[in-house]
Amino acid sequence: MKTLSRLALLCLCCMAACQYAGAQYLSSKIADKKVTIRSAVVLPAKVEITKESAKGSQMMVAESAQISSTIFEVVGQTLQQKKISVLKSPFDAQAEAMDDEHKYTLANIQGRYDALLPKLIRKSKDVKKARFSLGDEVMILNVDQNANVLVFIRGQGRVFTKGKTAFSLLNPFSLDFPFVMITIGIVDARTGEVLVFTRPVAASQVLKNPESLRKLITKSLSKLAVSS
Amino acid sequence: MRLESVPSNLKPLNPRVTVLNLKKRLQASLLATGLSLALLPVTGVNLKAQSSPAQIKTQTNEVFKFDKIDLDLLEQVELLDKRFEKEGLVYHEAGLEEYLNRVGNAVTPDKQMERVAWRFRALRDPTPNAFALPNGSIYINTGLLALLDDEGQLASVFAHEVTHVSKRHTYAQNRSIRKKVLAINILSTIATWNPISGGAGMAIDVIANVSPLILELSIFGYSRELEKEADLEGLKSLTGASYAPEEMVNAFKLLQKDIEGEQLNSFYSDHPKLEDRVTYIGSKIDGKARSISAEELRLAKAQFIAQMEAVDRHDVELAISAGRFRSAKFVSQKLVDFHPDSSENVFYLAESYRSLGPRTPEITESELTTGAKKRSAKTRNKLTLEEQETKLMATADGQRAWKANQEKAEQLYFRALELNRLNSVAHRGLGMLYEKVEKTEAAADQYGKYLEFTPKAADSARFRRRVEILRGLTSDNGNPQRVHPENR
Numbered sequence: 054m055k056t057l058s059r060l061a062l063l064c065l066c067c068m069a070a071c072q073y074a075g076a077q078y079l080s081s082k083i084a085d086k087k088v089t090i091r092s093a094v095v096l097p098a099k100v101e102i103t104k105e106s107a108k109g110s111q112m113m114v115a116e117s118a119q120i121s122s123t124i125f126e127v128v129g130q131t132l133q134q135k136k137i138s139v140l141k142s143p144f145d146a147q148a149e150a151m152d153d154e155h156k157y158t159l160a161n162i163q164g165r166y167d168a169l170l171p172k173l174i175r176k177s178k179d180v181k182k183a184r185f186s187l188g189d190e191v192m193i194l195n196v197d198q199n200a201n202v203l204v205f206i207r208g209q210g211r212v213f214t215k216g217k218t219a220f221s222l223l224n225p226f227s228l229d230f231p232f233v234m235i236t237i238g239i240v241d242a243r244t245g246e247v248l249v250f251t252r253p254v255a256a257s258q259v260l261k262n263p264e265s266l267r268k269l270i271t272k273s274l275s276k277l278a279v280s281s
Numbered sequence: 282m283r284l285e286s287v288p289s290n291l292k293p294l295n296p297r298v299t300v301l302n303l304k305k306r307l308q309a310s311l312l313a314t315g316l317s318l319a320l321l322p323v324t325g326v327n328l329k330a331q332s333s334p335a336q337i338k339t340q341t342n343e344v345f346k347f348d349k350i351d352l353d354l355l356e357q358v359e360l361l362d363k364r365f366e367k368e369g370l371v372y373h374e375a376g377l378e379e380y381l382n383r384v385g386n387a388v389t390p391d392k393q394m395e396r397v398a399w400r401f402r403a404l405r406d407p408t409p410n411a412f413a414l415p416n417g418s419i420y421i422n423t424g425l426l427a428l429l430d431d432e433g434q435l436a437s438v439f440a441h442e443v444t445h446v447s448k449r450h451t452y453a454q455n456r457s458i459r460k461k462v463l464a465i466n467i468l469s470t471i472a473t474w475n476p477i478s479g480g481a482g483m484a485i486d487v488i489a490n491v492s493p494l495i496l497e498l499s500i501f502g503y504s505r506e507l508e509k510e511a512d513l514e515g516l517k518s519l520t521g522a523s524y525a526p527e528e529m530v531n532a533f534k535l536l537q538k539d540i541e542g543e544q545l546n547s548f549y550s551d552h553p554k555l556e557d558r559v560t561y562i563g564s565k566i567d568g569k570a571r572s573i574s575a576e577e578l579r580l581a582k583a584q585f586i587a588q589m590e591a592v593d594r595h596d597v598e599l600a601i602s603a604g605r606f607r608s609a610k611f612v613s614q615k616l617v618d619f620h621p622d623s624s625e626n627v628f629y630l631a632e633s634y635r636s637l638g639p640r641t642p643e644i645t646e647s648e649l650t651t652g653a654k655k656r657s658a659k660t661r662n663k664l665t666l667e668e669q670e671t672k673l674m675a676t677a678d679g680q681r682a683w684k685a686n687q688e689k690a691e692q693l694y695f696r697a698l699e700l701n702r703l704n705s706v707a708h709r710g711l712g713m714l715y716e717k718v719e720k721t722e723a724a725a726d727q728y729g730k731y732l733e734f735t736p737k738a739a740d741s742a743r744f745r746r747r748v749e750i751l752r753g754l755t756s757d758n759g760n761p762q763r764v765h766p767e768n769r
Contacts, residue, residue: 107466108459111353114360156369158739160405161602163368168603172665185665192743220466224473243746 077276078180080248084276091280093132094142094200094242096163098125100208100235102260107216120208120260127263127270128206128237134271136280140200162187162194166205166238173238173250180250187245195242203242208235212257231257237273249277345395350459351452355396358414365404365420372403372423377592384432385419387522388440388515390447397446401439403592407600407608409536413442415451423596424605426589427612428535431581433519433528440515440522440529448514450507457503465493504551512558516565525573526566533559540608542644545654586619590626597629601636604666609633610642624701628710631693635714637686638670639679690714705734709744716751725751 082088098121103110129139144151144159151159165187173185191203210233213221221229232254239249253273259265347355365371378401385401397417407424414420419442421435429435445451472489475482512529520526537544537555544555553561586593593612600609610633616626634642647653660669673679691714697707712727728744728751735741 107463109462112357112361114357114364118360118364151369153369153373154739156367157405158369160369161599165602169665171662175663186667189743189746190740192746193740195742198742220470223470224466226473227469 076177077251077273078177078249079276080183080246081181082183083248083278084181086278088201088241088248089280090137090201090239090248090277092138092140092200093202093204093239094140094144094195095125095129095132095204095206096142096144096159096194097121098128098206098208099163099167100124100206100210100233102210102212102233102257104214105211105217105231106214107220110211113212120210121206123263123266124206124208124235124270127267128204130267131270131274132204135274135277140197142194142200143196144194158193162191163205165190166240167207169247170207170236170238173247174236174252177250177252180247183246185247185250187240187247189243189245191240191245192243200242202248203240205238205240206235207238208233210234210257210260212260233257233260235270235273237270239277249274345449345452347396347452348456350455354452354455355416358416358418362414362416362418370405371420372405372592372595374403374591377403377588380588381421381435384436385439385443387524388436388518389443390518394447399443405595405599407596407603407605411438411442413445413451415446415449417446419443419446423592423599424608427593427596427608427615428538429532429585429589430535431528431578431585433524433581434532434535435585436522436524437515437519437529437532440518441511442515443518444511444514445507448507448510450511454504454507458500461496461500465496468492468496501551505553508552509558509561512553512562513565516562526562527573530559530562530566533562539649540611540644541605542648542654542657545651545658583619586615590616590620594625594629597633601632606633606637606640607642607644610637622700624697624704624707627693627700628697628704628707631690631697631707632710634686634690634693635710635717637682639673639676639683640686641678641682642686687714687718703734705731705738708734712744712747716747721751 080088083090100117100121102113102117102120104113132139143155169185169187173180176184179185192198194203211231213231218231221227221231233256234252234254236250236252238247240247251273253269255265255269259269381401381403382399386399389399394417397415399417399419401419401421403426404420404422406422407427408422409425409428411419411421411425419439421438421442425438426435429438468489472486475485475489477485516526516529519529533555537559593616597609597613597616600606600612610630613626613629613633616623617630620626648657660672664672674683691711694707694711694714697704708727708730712724712731715721715724715727725748728748731738732741732744732748738744
């Protein structure tokens, strides 16, 4: 009886997770095609991967940086497939070459998005109601004023060691799985309003295969119309 | 228990007896494992590799032996250091860096430590905090720098963090956590697959379910022990470097101020309570303390603020951007009190008052109760800054506070311009203030002046667009009024 109820709970959680994983939220302006996105600036992605072993978690700073730049590229390519031109920004991944003022400006706006992110995840549906905004201060990142939108990418993932995998298999009801969750926020480059928000979730295996990663990102932006 | 080691000649003939014996032995073994793991943190019987603070001391005085896991951690923190730099989180100002390193190096141990290179840096974060990485990188947030009153307090923060590094606390904590997490994993698996029924089975269930919780709590307990050691050893380094020991108490008292009303005492805390820290540090310095005259204190404070003026202004900007409006007001008021004729300082105070919106400049008594703090934390998690402001603005108290803040801000912007008529950002601030109170024409005029003085400002496009919207020159699908409160 105990096992049956646990199994039912596990199934319910999996169903809820699938629903959650595939979710895409578009502001009514985008859904009703009142606003068309033609150009975008993709800001440096921040994806955190940790290695989970039976003895706890460890940081993977270098791997996280590598995956961040891969996802940055993949998102750019996905947008280009939708005929959205991805503009080169003075705030791109070559941050080492930036002066302090540029670094600070970028960090401030990224920080502001990070502060908003928990609320975006919590009530993603409110993106439709245009509830979330970073303010028109984002214009400072759109130096040439050519971009319609700014793209923020965040992610977190867990990679399991063999030991941890064994424990998670032995203890399936702990709902402890290796996964990666990426969030993509597309923000109006002038008003700072969040226009699109998606949060694809997949097994962390996807990180080892760029093609799977590409499919995941493409699917997560499927509702975003191709720019005419 | 190794079954294969049972000699064949001792094997019972009756297979049923074997099964019963096995079951009993399994029960006993599971009980023993569960009990020993459950009692481990409570009795202080440590697993072999777990180090108590005393053991770590021994390790530091001799030679700390780096295991693979320590070297892995070290490699990660080296990369983390570079990432902080790359992501623009480290604050750079030549004079300040030199000063922080001078004060920090005064409280470091004399002898060279393996795999430690001392570096003291300011992190662009308005929350009052500091932390140490095991490679010797000590970071102090701009929010804490702005709160401190003098060099002695800064040295006491560094002395505490330096102790974490010199006593290799991070490695010890990491090793301890790894042992405990492994135990938690084993116990959770036992709880899932406990094949034994009856009283013994129930006992195993209880132990296997409760022990992980105890182990988790012990992680916090161990962390608190290390923090206490860092305080006490830090105090020794502080006095060794000829700083007044009571400066450590003063630094903790400053942290107790709770300007934002966000300090909640939690059972799951990795630091001792601030009042306890003040008490035990105070008891250690009784009698030893040399008295500091009021004049000495005033001079030390003046020298320190002069050194910190630029970073404090930077912190005010960060605090406003992060919605820590009362902290911004506190720091900018300190700057104005120190240097009242600085147009820049007066401007930052004006910005702080404008950003406060419907909040009172200082936290009220009613906001400092535990219940109020919990409600406030819940609201912060749930609502955006803009929604919080709208909610407050709907109350009579909020309206009253906004009116007072608005008047004060306007007066201060004018004062900033009086002190330096070329202070263009004061025009920008006035424009934002007028826009918020719907004085459209006045707002556009002030933005115009800002753009006239600084046409190439990084945010000129933003304010050009605002002028166009205010003057009805452009229709726009986005209203700049519906934005982050700081932008209003």
